Amino acid sequence: MKILLTGGLGYIGSHTAVQALKDNYEVIIVDNLSNSKEEVVNKIRQITGKDVKFYKIDVCDKQKLELVFDENPDIFAVIHFAGFKAVGESVEKPLMYYQNNLISTINLLELMKKNGIVNFIFSSSATVYAPSKIMPLEESFPLEASNPYGRTKLFNEFILKDFQSANPEFNITLLRYFNPIGADDSGIIGEDPNGIPNNLMPYICKVAIGEFDHLDIFGNDYNTKDGTGVRDYIHVVDLATGHIKALKQIESNKNNGLKIYNLGTGKGYSVLDIVNTFNKVNGDLVKYEFTQRRAGDIDIYYASPKKAEKELGFKTEKTLEEMCKSSYNYVIKNK
Ligand code: NAD
Ligand code: UFG
Secondary structure (H helix, E strand, O other): OEEEEEOOOOHHHHHHHHHHHHOOOEEEEEEOOOOOOOHHHHHHHHHHOOOOEEEEOOOOOHHHHHHHHHHOOOEEEEEEOOOOOOHHHHHHOHHHHHHHHHHHHHHHHHHHHHHOOOEEEEEEEHHHEOOOOOOOEOOOOOEOOOOHHHHHHHHHHHHHHHHHHHOOOOEEEEEEEOEEEOOOOOOOOOOOOOOOOOOHHHHHHHHHOOOOOOEEEEOOOOOOOOOOOEEOEEEHHHHHHHHHHHHHHHHHOOOOOEEEEEEOOOOOEEHHHHHHHHHHHHOOOOOEEEEOOOOOOOOEOOEOOHHHHHHHOOOOOOOHHHHHHHHHHHHHHOO
16 A cells, blocks of 8 residues: 655654555655755665655645656555644744645645545644643643644644545544654664754753753753653654554544544653653763743643544553663764
8 A cells, every 4th residue: 555755754754654664555755855864765765675765845846746646646645744843943934834834735635636545644743732731631622822833733733624524535634743752773763853953852862972061951840740841752663653553544444534643652751751761771971950941831741642542552662761762872873
């Protein structure tokens, strides 16, 4: 069965490509390399021993994208990872975010409809949930976004819901990711952000390899067990498996309609839990200092994984130790 992964050379897309190839799907990747490198194509081949078709195309370029559908009329499903994802950058360049993250989805839906391809899986985010005093977050909880990036995810969800209502033959699954970290055990692919990382684990890794002196922990006065922020970290390989489960659900049940699932572990870990576990499994490599809270951060959130477990048979398997070990393994092999 053929699947098309947009943004398939990025962090989550490349891990999903590997899982899909291991599961005997044929994989086609469309990526414009705006946040990835072409060498990832060969890395995916190296890990799996299987071939993958790659098109260097911008999903917002509808004419070029149409060629992919013309050349591959038998695509079963599209998984749409392509998009920009840096919250701070989205505040400075909102139009760039709306343009890329919304036009890409609209182009895909139009071309899929034209070509009779009806199965679509979308990379959404926990960022679409309104602040909540009640944890864990369930799929039915109120939605709200607090920055342009988050709003692109929320608007995408609305677009996809409206489109599916108007086109009931479409099966659309929205996957709300929590905080993916970790890397494939091979250390061949992993998370490789350009410039100074915004997110916790990439920053910790840069401290561990000596690129930065220490980690700034943003706030130690949150209402959590140790005062530092609590999040639901999920191993990227588990996250990738979640996409395969969503594909299988669509394959086995032809009239899925619109489905929404959290992909998280259901466990919350604090920043100090992450640093301490990282130091325990990799050696005492990461020093830290407490600094001011980061604007926009909240104290705690984590997923209810129950719906994904019940309806997709999705259960995370990897531990926090494995997340920390594999993240570091990737950076030392690729520094
Ligand atoms: P990433 O930046 O590593 O991967 C995205 C890929 O899409 C990159 O390879 C980039 O070159 C490509 N791309 C971007 N715009 C494109 C376009 N117009 N045409 C073709 N290719 C394009 O990001 P990631 O962490 O793998 O995230 C994948 C998806 O998951 C994104 O939509 C992101 O918003 C979403 N998401 C990520 C996280 C996270 O913490 N990493 C959390 C929730 C949701
Ligand atoms: N943190 C630090 N120091 C750092 C970086 C982060 O202390 O250098 C702390 C943050 O304050 C937060 C925790 O580590 O408490 C996690 O921060 P991240 O930036 O790694 O992740 P967020 O939960 O803030 O947000 C990420 C993405 C969002 C996405 C969300 C849920 O950046 O876009 O996960 O998927 F919506």
